[in-house]
Amino acid sequence: MSELQTIVELSHEFGSPDYVRGGGGNTSTKDSSTLWVKPSGTTLGGLTAETFVAMDRQKINALYEVAPPTEPAAREELVKDRMAAACVNDAGRPSVEAPLHNVFHATLVVHTHPAWVNGLTCARDGEAACQRLFPDALWVEYIDPGYTLCMEVRERIAHYEATHGHQPELLLLKNHGLFVAANTAAEIRALHARIMATLECVYTEAGMELALTLNEGERDRATEEKIGTLWGADAAYCVSTCEFDVAPGPITPDHVVYAKAFPFAGELTEASVAQHKAERGYAPRVVIAGSRVYGIGTSQKNASLALEFAQDGALVMRLADAFGGINYMTDAHRLFIENWEVEAYRQTQV
Numbered sequence: 001m002s003e004l005q006t007i008v009e010l011s012h013e014f015g016s017p018d019y020v021r022g023g024g025g026n027t028s029t030k031d032s033s034t035l036w037v038k039p040s041g042t043t044l045g046g047l048t049a050e051t052f053v054a055m056d057r058q059k060i061n062a063l064y065e066v067a068p069p070t071e072p073a074a075r076e077e078l079v080k081d082r083m084a085a086a087c088v089n090d091a092g093r094p095s096v097e098a099p100l101h102n103v104f105h106a107t108l109v110v111h112t113h114p115a116w117v118n119g120l121t122c123a124r125d126g127e128a129a130c131q132r133l134f135p136d137a138l139w140v141e142y143i144d145p146g147y148t149l150c151m152e153v154r155e156r157i158a159h160y161e162a163t164h165g166h167q168p169e170l171l172l173l174k175n176h177g178l179f180v181a182a183n184t185a186a187e188i189r190a191l192h193a194r195i196m197a198t199l200e201c202v203y204t205e206a207g208m209e210l211a212l213t214l215n216e217g218e219r220d221r222a223t224e225e226k227i228g229t230l231w232g233a234d235a236a237y238c239v240s241t242c243e244f245d246v247a248p249g250p251i252t253p254d255h256v257v258y259a260k261a262f263p264f265a266g267e268l269t270e271a272s273v274a275q276h277k278a279e280r281g282y283a284p285r286v287v288i289a290g291s292r293v294y295g296i297g298t299s300q301k302n303a304s305l306a307l308e309f310a311q312d313g314a315l316v317m318r319l320a321d322a323f324g325g326i327n328y329m330t331d332a333h334r335l336f337i338e339n340w341e342v343e344a345y346r347q348t349q350v
Helices: 003-013 057-063 072-086 098-103 115-121 126-133 147-164 185-205 221-235 253-259 270-280 300-323 331-338 341-349
Strands: 026-030 034-037 053-056 108-112 138-140 170-173 177-182 237-242 286-289 292-297
Touching: 003 026, 003 108, 003 185, 026 098, 034 057, 034 098, 053 057, 053 072, 053 098, 057 072, 057 098, 072 098, 072 147, 098 147, 108 185, 115 126, 115 170, 115 177, 115 185, 115 300, 126 138, 126 185, 126 300, 138 147, 147 170, 177 185, 185 300, 221 237, 221 270, 221 286, 221 292, 237 300, 253 300, 253 331, 286 300, 292 300
Parallel strands: 138 170
Antiparallel strands: 026 034, 026 108, 034 053, 108 177, 170 177, 237 292, 286 292
């Protein structure tokens, strides 16, 4: 089997809801000259050998030596242009994490955002717990995704390699997710299995439920109509389920992108809606009203994803209690994601 077909199979396997939701996560394979990476905005489960973006590794390597602009928008524009110039096929825009995938020597790299893992990475005591549970892993504090993350992690990986004689196979990013790097599919699967089994044991011993069990319940059409009236086109579509504990703040970049950082939980009035929009600058994607939680959006898919990520965030928030409680993203980190051109592009793909 070719390495490209291998990464397709791994993408489908780790593109399940246990590991990633929406268009999140990315995968890659490489040889000495070419990196094949997931296109931005696509789903892991929908990848085929033909849909991977092929990139010239020599041109990606040249990016590491560039002195980028200090202004974030200009820096990200430069990186976007450099990445486009490195593409050797017409399969779309490469994942923003492509330069980081290229740093790993390993042939196969899988990056996902499992709720079980983010119960650790989004926790106040996550770093200490990671060192205890996964001493061979490289933990990195939260850094804005993209070029900034790549360049910092590249240095951390180099230091790890100098200390241990090899690169890390496991990379855990605070309030973000997991990278697993290895040369064979069997190793990729074994590393994931070890992580998930270890965390399952911790959560089970803490008496925690490992999934969010919800009752769909009866729709409240009157409230749906009110939401549609108050938010207009922003709530053209609405889905809901019985109430659960929605995270009141930003947990990871994907949660910010698909469900927004803050749910609406006030009284359903024109004044409260106007106040929320004035404070946040946009309409919410998640609304808590009565005994239900609503995902709203300009499409059925966006509304469904908002509710799905709200549920995922609720599980992450619960699991984080095993490691000292939830740790939210800072305002600066949240604002970077909210204003990042890359995520605006990813939304157009969704």
